[in-house]
Amino acid sequence: EPEVTQTPSHQVTQMGQEVILRCVPISNHLYFYWYRQILGQKVEFLVSFYNNEISEKSEIFDDQFSVERPDGSNFTLKIRSTKLEDSAMYFCASSEQGLNNSPLHFGNGTRLTVT
Amino acid sequence: AQKVTQAQTEISVVEKEDVTLDCVYETRDTTYYLFWYKQPPSGELVFLIRRNSFDEQNEISGRYSWNFQKSTSSFNFTITASQVVDSAVYFCAPHMSNTGKLIFGQGTTLQVKP
Numbered sequence: 412e413p414e415v416t417q418t419p420s421h422q423v424t425q426m427g428q429e430v431i432l433r434c435v436p437i438s439n440h441l442y443f444y445w446y447r448q449i450l451g452q453k454v455e456f457l458v459s460f461y462n463n464e465i466s467e468k469s470e471i472f473d474d475q476f477s478v479e480r481p482d483g484s485n486f487t488l489k490i491r492s493t494k495l496e497d498s499a500m501y502f503c504a505s506s507e508q509g510l511n512n513s514p515l516h517f518g519n520g521t522r523l524t525v526t
Numbered sequence: 527a528q529k530v531t532q533a534q535t536e537i538s539v540v541e542k543e544d545v546t547l548d549c550v551y552e553t554r555d556t557t558y559y560l561f562w563y564k565q566p567p568s569g570e571l572v573f574l575i576r577r578n579s580f581d582e583q584n585e586i587s588g589r590y591s592w593n594f595q596k597s598t599s600s601f602n603f604t605i606t607a608s609q610v611v612d613s614a615v616y617f618c619a620p621h622m623s624n625t626g627k628l629i630f631g632q633g634t635t636l637q638v639k640p
Contacts, residue, residue, distance in 0.1 A: 442626070444626075444627070446628075446630075452632075453617070453630045453631065453632050453633055454571070454617060454619075454628075454630040455630070456627040456628065456629070459626040459627060461626075466626045467625065467626045467627060469627075500569060502571060504571075509626065510559060510621040510626065510627075510628065511559065511621075513576075514561060514573050514576045515561070515573065515628060516573060517563075517570065517571035517572075517573070518570075519568075519569065519570045520569055520570065520571075522569075
């Protein structure tokens with residue numbers, strides 16, 4: 412069964428450094444998302460992306476965050492200058508036709524640790 | 527405001543018991559979708575079910591069943607004859623039609639003891 416893949420599985424970085432989290436959504440999916448989960452807490456929406464632009468973003472997704480679909484297969488989340496509170500599990504997800512018509516399929520996540 | 531409540535923070539049962547996980551949501555939308563996801567100890571989020579607000583028929587998939595009650599804004603999840611492998615955090619996540627996102631509840635941690 413096709414799946415969303417994320418790399419790396421664990422990323423450790425120092426405060427102030429830039430990180431790029433990488434995702435390969437399911438190939439025929441058109442809608443892409445990033446969510447995050449701080450340890451022990453609920454899953455929070457960051458951003459949705461469709462047709463090469465951001466559809467919706469949350470308050471968490473400030474100017475330090477950006478997303479990009481540099482080619483036909485990858486979907487990346489960049490954090491420009493990481494803070495301690497950015498430590499979390501970051502989940503990429505994709506949907507074939509958007510949530511009104513199809514479910515979200517999540518990757519296994521990237522655990523980001525900011526020291 | 528759109529909101530979801532999973533009042534049970536943790537549930538512990540013994541294997542083979544039935545267990546029901548509650549989910550109550552708030553919305554003013556007439557069209558919306560309801561999801562359940564499972565997060566096992568390994569951390570991934572596994573899709574379990576998607577229901578739309580027009581379909582109130584209960585659904586059964588093996589040992590899993592879902593009871594959708596629009597009148598009480600609830601979408602409860604029952605595991606019959608629980609197994610140790612069912613131990614996980616379970617999230618209810620409504621999607622309201624005017625947004626592009628899922629709103630996750632706090633999750634219910636289910637522990638099934640042998």
